[in-house]
Each structure stands twice: as C-alpha cells, then as structure tokens.
Amino acid sequence: MCGIVGYIGKNKIKEVLLEGLGELEYRGYDSAGIAILQEDNFSIFKAVGKLENLRNKTKDFHPEGFSIGIGHTRWATHGKPTELNAHPHVGENSYVVHNGIIENYQELKQRLQAEGFNFLSQTDTEVIVHLFESHLKALKEPLKAFRATLDELEGAYAVLLITKSAPDTIFFAKHGSPMLIGIGGDEKHFASSDTPLIGLCTDVIYLHDGENGYLSADAVELFNESYEKIDPVLKPLPSSKLSAQKDGFRFFMEKEIYEQSQVITDTLMGRLGEAEINFEELDSELFVGINEIKLCACGTSYHSALAASYLFERYSKIRCSVEIASEFRYKQPLMTQDTLFVVISQSGETADTLETLKMAKKAGLKSLVICNVDNSSMVREADASILTRAGIEKGVASTKAFATQMVVFWMLSLYLAKQRASMTSVEIAEHISLLREVPSTVVVKDELHEKLRRLSKRYLHGHGFFFIGRDVFYPLALEGALKLKEISYLHAEGYPSGEMKHGPIALADPELFTIALMPTNLLYEKTKSNVEELSARDSTICAISAREFDKADDFIQIQERSHYMHEFFEMMVVLQILSLEISVRLGNDVDMPRNLAKSVTVE
Ligand code: AGP
Numbered sequence: 001m002c003g004i005v006g007y008i009g010k011n012k013i014k015e016v017l018l019e020g021l022g023e024l025e026y027r028g029y030d031s032a033g034i035a036i037l038q039e040d041n042f043s044i045f046k047a048v049g050k051l052e053n054l055r056n057k058t059k060d061f062h063p064e065g066f067s068i069g070i071g072h073t074r075w076a077t078h079g080k081p082t083e084l085n086a087h088p089h090v091g092e093n094s095y096v097v098h099n100g101i102i103e104n105y106q107e108l109k110q111r112l113q114a115e116g117f118n119f120l121s122q123t124d125t126e127v128i129v130h131l132f133e134s135h136l137k138a139l140k141e142p143l144k145a146f147r148a149t150l151d152e153l154e155g156a157y158a159v160l161l162i163t164k165s166a167p168d169t170i171f172f173a174k175h176g177s178p179m180l181i182g183i184g185g186d187e188k189h190f191a192s193s194d195t196p197l198i199g200l201c202t203d204v205i206y207l208h209d210g211e212n213g214y215l216s217a218d219a220v221e222l223f224n225e226s227y228e229k230i231d232p233v234l235k236p237l238p239s240s241k242l243s244a245q246k247d248g249f250r251f252f253m254e255k256e257i258y259e260q261s262q263v264i265t266d267t268l269m270g271r272l273g274e275a276e277i278n279f280e281e282l283d284s285e286l287f288v289g290i291n292e293i294k295l296c297a298c299g300t301s302y303h304s305a306l307a308a309s310y311l312f313e314r315y316s317k318i319r320c321s322v323e324i325a326s327e328f329r330y331k332q333p334l335m336t337q338d339t340l341f342v343v344i345s346q347s348g349e350t351a352d353t354l355e356t357l358k359m360a361k362k363a364g365l366k367s368l369v370i371c372n373v374d375n376s377s378m379v380r381e382a383d384a385s386i387l388t389r390a391g392i393e394k395g396v397a398s399t400k401a402f403a404t405q406m407v408v409f410w411m412l413s414l415y416l417a418k419q420r421a422s423m424t425s426v427e428i429a430e431h432i433s434l435l436r437e438v439p440s441t442v443v444v445k446d447e448l449h450e451k452l453r454r455l456s457k458r459y460l461h462g463h464g465f466f467f468i469g470r471d472v473f474y475p476l477a478l479e480g481a482l483k484l485k486e487i488s489y490l491h492a493e494g495y496p497s498g499e500m501k502h503g504p505i506a507l508a509d510p511e512l513f514t515i516a517l518m519p520t521n522l523l524y525e526k527t528k529s530n531v532e533e534l535s536a537r538d539s540t541i542c543a544i545s546a547r548e549f550d551k552a553d554d555f556i557q558i559q560e561r562s563h564y565m566h567e568f569f570e571m572m573v574v575l576q577i578l579s580l581e582i583s584v585r586l587g588n589d590v591d592m593p594r595n596l597a598k599s600v601t602v603e
Contacts, residue, residue: 002087002099002601003027004179005071006160006170006190008215013063017071018055020189020196025051026394026591026598027099027192028075031086034058035095036069037162042095046086050592066217068170070160070190072097075597078105079122089121091129094136094163098125099192100156100177101602108152128159142166143214146173147227150212156351156602158207160190166214173212177601178349178377181205181215182237188215193373193599194237195392203234206375235375251590253395253487257576260403260442266389267404268411268439272432275425277415279386286366286384287419290340292319296328296356297344298600300398300482301405305344306475307568308409315423315431316416325352326603328359335363342368346393346401347599348376355603357381370408372401386412396596397486399576402479403569407438410565434563441561441569448556449577455542455554456581462511462540465492467575468500469517470527472568477517480575487583487593497530508537515578516552517571518545522564544571 003024007016017034025032032054033046043061047053051073072087078101079085088095102108105124108131113119117130131152135145142165156176162169172179172190182189182201191197194204210225222232249255271278293312295305305322312320323333325343329352335341341360343353348371357378360367369382372390379385388404414431417423423431459465465484467477478494485492495504497516508514516531518524524547535541535551543552546560546567558570583590 002075003073003192004097004099004158004160004190005192005196006069006097006172006215007187008068008168008170008217009187010066011187013067013069014058014061016189016200017069018051018058020191021051021054021071021073023196024192025073026396028073028597029592030074030076030081031083032071032073033086033088034069034071035088035090035162036063036067037164037167038063038065038067040164040167042164044088044090044095046083048081048083048086066168068162068168070095070097070162070170072099077101077602078124085121085123087125089123089126089129091133093165094129094132094161096125096129096132096159096161098128099158099179099601100175102127102153102157103155104153124155128153129161132161132163136163136165142169142171146171146214147212158192166216169214169216171212171214172207174207175209176351179207181207181220181232183220183234186217188220190215194375197237198239201237204237205232205234206380208380250584251395251580253397253399253576253580253590256393256395256400257573257580258444259391260400260573261439263390263400263404264407264442265439266391267407268435269389271411272435275429275432276418277411277428277432279412279415281386282384282415284419286368287340287416289338290318290366291338292321292336293340293342294321294323294360295342295344296323296325297353298325298350300402300479301344301346301350301353303475303479303482304402304405304409305342306478307406307472308413310472311409311413312416315413316420317422318416318420323356325350325356328356329603335360335365337364339365340368341365342370343378343382344370344405345376345378346372346388346390346398348373348378349599349601351601351603354378354381370405372404394598395591396593396598397483397579397590399483403442403572406569406572407435410435434565437566438569441566442573444573444577448574451556452574452577453581455556456578456585458554459513459542459578459582460585462513463491464507465490465513465515466500466504466507466539467492467494467515467517468497468527468530470497470523472564473517473519473522473527473571476568476572476575477515479572480515480517480579483576483579484582486596487579487588487590488586489588489594490582497527500530501533505534505537508534508539510538510540512539514539514541515575516541516543516545518543518547518549519564519567519571520546521561521567544574
C-alpha cells in the first residue's frame with residue numbers, strides 16, 4: 001500500500017512528483033505530500049484526501065534549477081489520515097517517505113523519545129527519520145547513518161530519505177515493498193511501479209529485497225543487504241502510456257469492463273493449438289511428480305482460484321485445494337513436495353500472497369504464479385509464471401484481471417488434462433473452440449448496459465444482497481458480491497445456492513435481494529429449486545439466466561449458450577455493470593472507493 005516517488009534533476013520537479021503520484025494514487029489516497037530540497041532549503045507540502053488537494057496547495061510554488069525531491073500518497077495503517085500523519089515525515093534536517101510497516105517502531109520510538117526526539121505523528125514511519133538523525137549525530141556520515149538505520153528496522157519497507165547533510169543525494173532501501181529506479185538522460189527517478197516512469201525514463205532498475213544505496217546527480221550506487229557494491233541491471237521501459245488512459249469512459253472500471261473482449265483475445269494469443277494448449281513460458285518438468293495443486297490468493301484473485309479448483313478436478317483430474325493467503329500464512333500448513341503451489345495475483349505485490357509463496361518455496365515446493373504484472377515481486381519469486389496480459393488495471397474493483405485469470409485457468413486445466421491424459425484430444429479440441437469464442441461472450445451490448453442502468457435504481461436500499469450460484473457460479477457469486485460491496489458500500493454476500501436453507505434463508509423478506517445465477521447448462525433445475533425456496537419466502541429475486549423464470553421480480557436475460565463457461569463469462573459482465581451502475585446512482589467514487597487501495601502491500 002502507499003505509493004512513493006523520487007526525483008533528481010533540473011526539470012520541473014514539482015510537476016514530475018505530482019504526476020508520478022497521480023499514477024500511483026490507486027495505491028492509496030488518504031493523504032499525499034512532497035518534500036523538495038534546493039541547495040539548503042526544504043519546501044514541504046502535505047494535504048489530506050485526494051491528490052487534487054495537494055495540487056491546489058502547491059499551485060503557487062514554482063521551483064527552478066537542480067533539485068531533489070520525494071513524494072508519497074498514503075493508505076493509512078498507523079494513525080488516522082491527517083496532515084501530521086501524511087508523509088514525508090520530518091526530522092531536524094531530513095525527510096523520509098515509506099511504504100510498508102515498521103514492526104518494531106514502538107520500541108524504537110520509546111528509545112528515541114528517551115534520547116529527546118520529538119514525535120509529531122502517530123505513524124510507524126516517523127521513527128526512520130529520527131533514527132537516521134540519531135545515528136548521524138554519532139557517525140557523522142549520512143551513508144553510515146542510513147545503513148545503521150536500516151540495520152535496526154524490522155518489517156517491510158521501501159524507503160526514500162533526503163537530508164541537508166547530503167543535499168544532492170536520495171538514499172533508498174527496499175525490503176518487502178516494491179520500488180524501482182528510473183533513468184532518463186541526466187534525470188533520475190524512483191517509483192513504486194513503472195507506470196509513473198513511462199515517457200520519462202528509457203531504462204529502469206528493478207530493486208530486489210535487501211538492496212539499498214543512494215542516487216545523486218552523477219551516481220547510482222547500489223548495495224546488497226551486506227552493503228557490498230553490486231552492478232545495477234538496467235532494463236528497457238515501454239514507451240506507451242496510452243493504455244493507462246480512460247478513453248472517454250466515465251471511470252477506469254467501466255473502461256476496463258469494456259476492454260475485456262480485447263484483453264481476453266490477448267490472453268489467448270499464441271496459446272491455442274488444434275488440440276493442445278501452448279504455454280511457452282512453462283517447462284513441462286514443472287508438473288513432474290505433482291499430485292496436487294494448491295491455489296492461494298486474496299480477494300478477487302481468490303475467487304478465480306476457487307472457480308479454477310472445479311476446472312482442475314473436473315478436467316485435469318488432479319486434486320486441488322484453495323487457500324486464502326492471509327489464513328494460510330499462520331495455520332502452520334502441511335506442505336508436501338508433490339504439491340504445486342500456485343499463487344494468483346493481479347498486482348503480483350499483495351503482501352499476504354507473496355509471503356505464502358516464500359513459505360512454499362522455503363518448504364521446497366515447486367511454484368507458479370498467475371499474474372498481470374511482469375517483473376512484479378511474485379513473478380520474480382516464483383519458479384514459473386503465466387502472465388494474464390490484461391494490461392494496466394486502474395479501477396480498485398478488479399474486473400478484467402479476473403476475466404483473464406479465468407481464461408488462463410481454463411487453458412491451464414486443459415494443458416494439464418493433456419499431460420495427464422484425463423481428456424481425449426477431441427474433447428480438448430472442443431474446449432479450444434469454446435475458448436476462441438470467449439471474447440465474444442463479454443462484449444457489452446448497449447441494450448444490456450441500458451437495462452442494468454435502469455434496473456440499478458431498484459437496488460439502492462434493502463437490508464442486504466445474497467448472490468447465489470452453484471459450482472463455478474458460486475465463486476462468481478462471491479465475486480459479484482465483492483464487486484457490489486466494494487463500490488456501493490451495500491452489504492452483500494456470495495453463497496452457494498444449496499446452502500441458503502441451512503441458515504441464511506431466515507433473512508428472507510422483500511428487503512432481502514437475491515441475485516440468482518441460473519445457468520441453463522449446469523445444474524439448472526437444482527438452482528431453480530433453491531431460488532424458488534427464497535421466492536416463496538418473499539425475497540426479492542433478480543434472476544440472471546438465458547431461460548425465462550416466472551418467479552423472478554427482475555429478470556436479466558443472457559444469450560442461449562452451449563456451454564456453462566460461456567454463461568459464466570456473460571454473467572460476470574452483468575454483475576460488474578450492475579455494481580458499477582448502483583455505485584454511480586449512490587454517488588460513490590467508482591475507481592477509488594473509500595478505505596480501499598489497489599495494491600495491498602501490507603498484511
Ligand atoms: C478486487 O476488486 C479487490 N480490490 C481486491 O480484493 C484484490 O483482488 C485483492 O486485494 C488481491 O489483489 P491482487 O490480485 O493484486 O493480489
């Protein structure tokens with residue numbers, strides 16, 4: 001969580017920092033701040049709330065000439081979203097920005113307070129700057145003081161520090177939170193992801209955990225955890241930012257829903273053979289000796305994993321278990337080496353998921369990541385990776401990442417089915433034909449969007465929503481409910497249809513909204529009976545199906561299809577748009593819903 005930027009150069013530093021923060025605002029937007037050092041003078045600005053407030057505060061500030069600066073957009077962990085808690089945090093002569101959590105900050109704070117340091121904020125971050133200044137007093141040299149500071153920090157961090165004692169230098173360290181360095185001519189940048197650097201830099205250095213060092217006008221000095229000098233590895237940065245714009249849609253989420261057909265085409269590209277799936281990135285050795293797949297993820301990625309578990313058992317005939325990463329970390333799990341450990345993540349940075357990957361690796365398991373961000377921490381950590389190719393996803397509510405994860409999983413289940421001979425070539429070829437049609441199932445038709453827009457006005461109240469479905473439509477129901485609660489702030493739950501009568505049906509009344517997923521190609525009659533039970537108890541029913549259903553109060557008709565997975569993808573779009581339109585009617589910020597952040601890099 002949180003986004004950090006840094007800059008050294010002669011060009012419009014304020015604009016560079018603010019634009020960089022704009023690209024990272026999805027990571028947190030409780031408050032933001034920048035600190036700029038020119039010769040011996042610091043200029044510091046902070047504002048609570050969205051970045052716009054910081055832009056307004058700095059509109060009469062026009063620094064010129066060589067300067068260094070750092071910036072931060074915050075998602076609060078320790079301390080409320082106030083100006084005092086906003087980064088950069090100040091010492092006597094230094095400023096720091098930080099992404100992550102300093103776990104031992106309480107004990108460090110007590111010690112520093114006893115030494116006479118005065119704390120202004122409730123954050124864990126502030127200890128870093130005082131600790132640095134405490135060491136600087138004793139050691140006299142800023143680099144030594146910075147290293148002594150790092151030696152005392154426990155937890156996860158990406159840190160940038162500037163100080164009057166080295167006025168042309170930015171000190172940095174990465175340990176568990178993302179950060180990279182960008183080089184563009186004689187300008188140098190830092191950012192939490194590569195997006196802010198596109199157009200400004202030609203090359204980037206992806207920092208690894210434990211790496212640290214400093215940047216000045218004419219030096220890039222990089223060290224490993226033991227402070228031994230290492231050579232930076234420069235990688236070229238793509239030059240197009242176009243895909244990150246809104247393209248005329250009202251919200252990034254809306255644009256991303258409409259993009260799904262295109263990105264799924266990209267996901268499929270080069271991977272569909274006649275009767276086999278090609279994953280060039282996978283070594284077939286990966287599956288040798290594997291008897292179980294364990295899928296581990298958070299949020300939406302967890303929902304795609306849950307849906308995938310049905311496909312792996314059904315098509316690949318391999319045992320498959322699914323874990324919520326934050327639970328798995330601490331359950332002292334049994335990990336046997338005949339298990340392939342698969343993590344799923346849009347960002348590749350989610351702290352809980354990343355930690356489970358490290359645990360599995362430590363236990364000697366083979367690992368695979370299904371991820372949307374190349375070069376992300378998980379991609380670098382896992383033995384193998386499959387990229388989902390969804391492009392940059394900016395809406396906090398994940399849409400196209402989920403869609404592409406599902407397509408990858410469907411393909412992977414067939415890839416394994418071939419290896420394990422659990423399906424015939426003819427069956428696999430049939431599925432490949434079905435896969436080719438997926439992009440057309442998610443094209444948003446104007447009439448459908450308009451219908452959902454009108455319908456949304458009837459779902460702005462009530463005491464709760466139950467999204468129900470069976471089989472893969474149960475994880476889809478979970479995902480529908482998550483989408484709705486994230487951006488509408490209405491209470492919604494996903495439930496297996498057949499489980500309602502074991503408790504939740506007690507809630508049924510006209511103010512309980514049931515969103516029923518009723519595919520005609522999978523357990524239709526079973527699901528129908530469950531929905532009828534709810535209808536008989538007066539719950540308001542909104543049914544989504546290709547087949548008319550007379551007990552529905554509202555009915556959203558999808559196309560008659562020949563396979564349940566096509567129904568799955570079409571219903572997915574219906575659920576995404578329904579949530580979007582409910583959120584719009586409620587006047588919420590669709591792309592930046594309250595209390596959330598796009599990338600959750602704290603546990
Ligand atoms: C999705 O709409 C959410 N905002 C969230 O649940 C997300 O899926 C989760 O935090 C996991 O993120 P990841 O896929 O980047 O690991």
